[in-house]
Amino acid sequence: MKWNKTYQIVLQNEGFPPEWIESAISYSQLKKCIKRLTKELRQMGLDPPTLDKLLKHVEDYNASTTSHLNDRPFEYILSDGTGSKKTFQPKLLFYVDEATGGLHGAKFDAETSEKLQMLAVETGVSDVKIYEVCEPEEPEPTDSPRSDDMVTANPSVRPGYRIVEIPLTSDTEFFTTLARQLSGLEALESREERRMQGEIEDLGKQIARLTDPDRKANKKVLAAWRQIFQLYVEEDIFFGATERDHSARDAAKATFRFHEFCTKIAELGLVDKVRKKEGAQALNMFMQINRELLQGLRFGEINRTAMSKILKKFDKRTALGVKSTVPSTISYPQFSQDLAKAVCAEVNTQILSHVPQLDDYSCPMCMDLKWRPVKLQCGHTFCIRCLIVMQTNKQDRCPLCREITVVGANSDNLDEELANFLKKWFPEEVKAKQKYNELMAGVDAYGEVYKDKCSVM
Amino acid sequence: MAALPKRIIKETERLTKEPVPGISAVPHDDNLRYFDVTIDGPSQSPYEGGLFKLELFLPDDYPMTPPKVRFLTKIYHPNIDRLGRICLDVLKSNWSPALQIRTILLSIQALLGAPNPDDPLANDVAQTWKENQEQAISTAKEWTAKYATRDTNPTS
Numbered sequence: 001m002k003w004n005k006t007y008q009i010v011l012q013n014e015g016f017p018p019e020w021i022e023s024a025i026s027y028s029q030l031k032k033c034i035k036r037l038t039k040e041l042r043q044m045g046l047d048p049p050t051l052d053k054l055l056k057h058v059e060d061y062n063a064s065t066t067s068h069l070n071d072r073p074f075e076y077i078l079s080d081g082t083g084s085k086k087t088f089q090p091k092l093l094f095y096v097d098e099a100t101g102g103l104h105g106a107k108f109d110a111e112t113s114e115k116l117q118m119l120a121v122e123t124g125v126s127d128v129k130i131y132e133v134c135e136p137e138e139p140e141p142t143d144s145p146r147s148d149d150m151v152t153a154n155p156s157v158r159p160g161y162r163i164v165e166i167p168l169t170s171d172t173e174f175f176t177t178l179a180r181q182l183s184g185l186e187a188l189e190s191r192e193e194r195r196m197q198g199e200i201e202d203l204g205k206q207i208a209r210l211t212d213p214d215r216k217a218n219k220k221v222l223a224a225w226r227q228i229f230q231l232y233v234e235e236d237i238f239f240g241a242t243e244r245d246h247s248a249r250d251a252a253k254a255t256f257r258f259h260e261f262c263t264k265i266a267e268l269g270l271v272d273k274v275r276k277k278e279g280a281q282a283l284n285m286f287m288q289i290n291r292e293l294l295q296g297l298r299f300g301e302i303n304r305t306a307m308s309k310i311l312k313k314f315d316k317r318t319a320l321g322v323k324s325t326v327p328s329t330i331s332y333p334q335f336s337q338d339l340a341k342a343v344c345a346e347v348n349t350q351i352l353s354h355v356p357q358l359d360d361y362s363c364p365m366c367m368d369l370k371w372r373p374v375k376l377q378c379g380h381t382f383c384i385r386c387l388i389v390m391q392t393n394k395q396d397r398c399p400l401c402r403e404i405t406v407v408g409a410n411s412d413n414l415d416e417e418l419a420n421f422l423k424k425w426f427p428e429e430v431k432a433k434q435k436y437n438e439l440m441a442g443v444d445a446y447g448e449v450y451k452d453k454c455s456v457m
Numbered sequence: 458m459a460a461l462p463k464r465i466i467k468e469t470e471r472l473t474k475e476p477v478p479g480i481s482a483v484p485h486d487d488n489l490r491y492f493d494v495t496i497d498g499p500s501q502s503p504y505e506g507g508l509f510k511l512e513l514f515l516p517d518d519y520p521m522t523p524p525k526v527r528f529l530t531k532i533y534h535p536n537i538d539r540l541g542r543i544c545l546d547v548l549k550s551n552w553s554p555a556l557q558i559r560t561i562l563l564s565i566q567a568l569l570g571a572p573n574p575d576d577p578l579a580n581d582v583a584q585t586w587k588e589n590q591e592q593a594i595s596t597a598k599e600w601t602a603k604y605a606t607r608d609t610n611p612t613s
């Protein structure tokens with residue numbers, strides 16, 4: 001199947017909002033521009049093989065010398081770099097020897113030279129003697145409106161040579177269209193981002209209310225939400241977070257991971273555990289935001305492919321080599337990637353942060369909850385149990401900074417503020433750790449036997 | 458046997474889920490404190506291309522005391538002796554209970570990339586290393602090719 005057709009089908013069937021489909025890169029429209037441009041170039045005798053040879057020559061020339069900008073026989077310029085970044089005036093520049101009508105410094109095979117001679121003749125080069133001022137004729141009548149097209153260009157005027165400039169009308173159309181569509185996509189992205197930000201903010205408030213540990217009714221759902229968010233973070237749905245893999249995920253991978261996450265939540269019965277109408281609603285909303293983001297990723301990917309395909313086609317048909325020289329002003333907006341980044345950041349700060357995770361409050365030694373938290377003089381906090389063991393072992397240095405702060409720690413170092421926070425947010429975990437600490441204190445006092453006795457209870 | 462402390466469970470989970478590049482550590486089924494370890498020789502070192510097997514054991518009072526680590530693959534290195542014992546500060550006096558299996562194995566990998574003949578464990582190797590470094594490096598390469606091969610030294 002032709003790619004264009006596949007593209008249309010994907011756009012229709014992925015369930016993208018109509019507004020998105022309208023903003024998608026219109027592959028067929030751009031294809032028509034290329035067709036017209038090819039025709040335009042052909043009329044000048046610049047069919048792809050000829051242009052290819054010319055450009056190859058320039059490339060070889062560039063490779064063989066450091067003074068790039070001088071002595072080029074031929075140039076393809078996409079934008080004059082003066083106007084606003086969205087204007088394009090693609091043109092071809094030839095440096096023509098006044099005496100011979102041949103191209104400066106160029107050595108071509110007979111066929112190409114002949115074509116260029118023709119071009120020179122047709123453009124009236126050989127009639128004009130002075131290079132600064134000239135009034136060249138139209139290359140040939142075309143259907144496009146062209147007046148005063150052929151002017152001596154300002155860049156790098158060379159004595160003895162005339163500069164012939166050929167503007168490419170259809171090419172202008174191509175890049176103007178493409179640039180317009182790209183900025184349309186950009187605008188769409190920021191609109192989507194704002195909309196999703198709103199959604200996330202609302203959901204964040206809802207989650208904050210649902211998990212507020214001061215409200216008694218929330219006690220049970222807090223653990224469920226914590227587990228949901230922990231699974232969500234661990235699944236690394238949109239971005240890798242490991243030493244091996246920091247990269248952004250493509251749509252297929254992200255979709256797969258999202259499904260994994262949904263399956264896990266269902267398997268653990270967490271959907272029922274968030275209970276009540278409001279909780280289920282919030283969870284649905286959370287899933288919805290993620291699904292929208294996945295859709296955004298897919299939309300971005302298909303558009304990026306469309307853009308890369310159309311540029312490839314452009315080069316194949318015209319041999320102008322834009323794919324490698326295409327200016328950054330019309331580079332593809334990182335539509336979905338940026339959106340994913342922004343939305344994930346929002347999800348983190350607005351939603352996930354409402355429910356503290358155990359890992360952020362675990363002791364670096366036992367990796368269990370930091371209960372009771374003891375803050376050493378160096379500022380590092382550990383659980384009291386680990387520090388008691390260290391003191392017993394006469395290990396004096398802070399495990400994190402090696403300062404001699406363990407030895408002097410006493411009840412003044414108890415971090416009451418953190419203790420209250422932990423009691424509030426991790427009531428179950430605090431209870432369990434408290435029990436464990438007491439058990440271990442008993443073992444310290446009475447020996448291992450204490451443990452056995454205790455486990456009978 | 459006493460229940461496995463939460464810390465060891467957590468470390469093992471993370472080692473499996475998020476392995477360190479070039480390092481693997483897999484606990485034995487019948488003794489979860491005993492790990493089979495492999496370390497890739499660091500690139501641009503004489504050990505490049507080699508796969509080194511080690512054993513790692515977490516003593517009862519881990520993490521208050523450091524893990525016990527030993528090379529099983531023969532290696533020519535000034536800080537590793539014939540029995541595979543490793544001279545590395547963080548495995549001894551500079552151990553901290555906040556260090557982990559993964560950080561220790563990274564330190565060992567780094568030690569392969571930066572031998573320290575001034576603090577030797579294998580005296581003969583260290584001496585050669587100091588007197589004729591070219592010779593020492595070439596021997597290290599030879600040993601790597603001979604003993605640290607992937608086929609005869611499978612990851613288990």
